[in-house]
Amino acid sequence: MIIVTGATGQLGRAVVQNLLRRFPADQIGASVRDADKASGLAAQGVDVRVGDFADANGLAKAFANADQVLIVSADKLGEEALRLHRSAIQAARRAGVRRVLYTSHMGARVGSPFPPADQHAGTEAELAESGLAYTALRHGFYAESCLQMIGDDLTSGELRTPEDGPTSWTARADLAEGDAAILVADRDWNGTTPPLTAATAITMAEIAVIASAVTGREVRHTIIPDDEWRDAKVAAGMPSFYVDMLLGMFRAARCGDFAATDPTLETLLGRPPRTMRDVLSAAIA
Structure with missing residues (x-):
């Protein structure tokens, strides 16, 4: 069983859709905070489970019987993000998950002037110390983020x-497809991946x-x-x-x-x- 967290978000939902092309639906789980928003996934045969990073006990139940869990990083900053990721890692350990995969960033490093890159480095360190087998998916910078940053300027000329x-802007859809390929790969990807970039x-x-x-x-x-x-x-x-x-x-x-x-x-x-x-x-x- 593969469980994907945040499966109603843009990345998580795309990962699940890619998994459905490669893996039996009854072996795919979606951990979401609001099951109603995942009704479309349930209709495709995905096992929808209610889980919240803020509730480690409840999340451990959502991770039950999972071989692998993909933790899609929380849309938060600073210590709050680290705390939520820590809760998800603890829940995976409690549930007996064999491997945790985490959506990190190619620029992850302690002390980065880009706050999310610093917190990704912090979560990677916690994964390394957790005793769990893990894979940190070093995503390239989302190209869609660039569009959000420059949209008005493009209109003005x-x-x-x-x-x-230089930034290796990478399409979110490509990263979702790549994540799914790693989840179903014949070999385990241990530790941090190479940069997954355009x-x-x-x-x-x-x-x-x-x-x-x-x-x-x-x-x-x-x-x-x-x-x-x-x-x-x-x-x-x-x-x-x-x-x-x-x-x-x-x-x-x-x-x-x-x-x-x-x-x-x-x-x-x-x-x-x-x-x-x-x-x-x-x-x-």
Whole structure:
């Protein structure tokens, strides 16, 4: 039995759909907080179970009889995220799960200026200390996150950002497919995976060039000081904690934290991963 947490979220649901193409439905479980939202999965034969990272005892019941559990990282920041992940790891141990897989990040490192990368490193350390067999899935940076960051600027024709660095933006759908392939693989993936990324890493300046070609309208790229960018985002109504997180992303990119590329994801998919041009074209269409 393979249990996927967060199975009504964008990544978790996509992982389950990919598993259904490779694995018997009655051997796939979905751990969700609201079973009603997973009715579509239940109709496909998936074993829907109610589980909440905040309730380790209840989560252990949701993980019962599981050989593997995929812990999709919580959409939280800082100590709250670490606490929820810790609860899920403890629940897996209590349930006797053979292997835990966790959706980490290619830039995971202690002290990263990008807060999620620091907390991913913390959870990876807890997995290593848990005594469980584990796999940390080092996901490339979601290409969809890039679209959310730059959407308004593409419309205006000027992409205004702090200084950045090459980032291997990777489509969420490709990562979900790759995660499913690892879950059903003939071999175990022990420890941290290589970076699961698209084939190339590009800068914001290169994204502006791609956007110009895709839209048929010139999109200029302008580098502005960090503080100016932060003030503009806050003035536009973006919560300050979220702005600070995104600014940390640019600072980590300047350090090269997201520049790595690796062929592992392409091997898992059996085809080249989607490019940022593919993702932009699909979003605009």
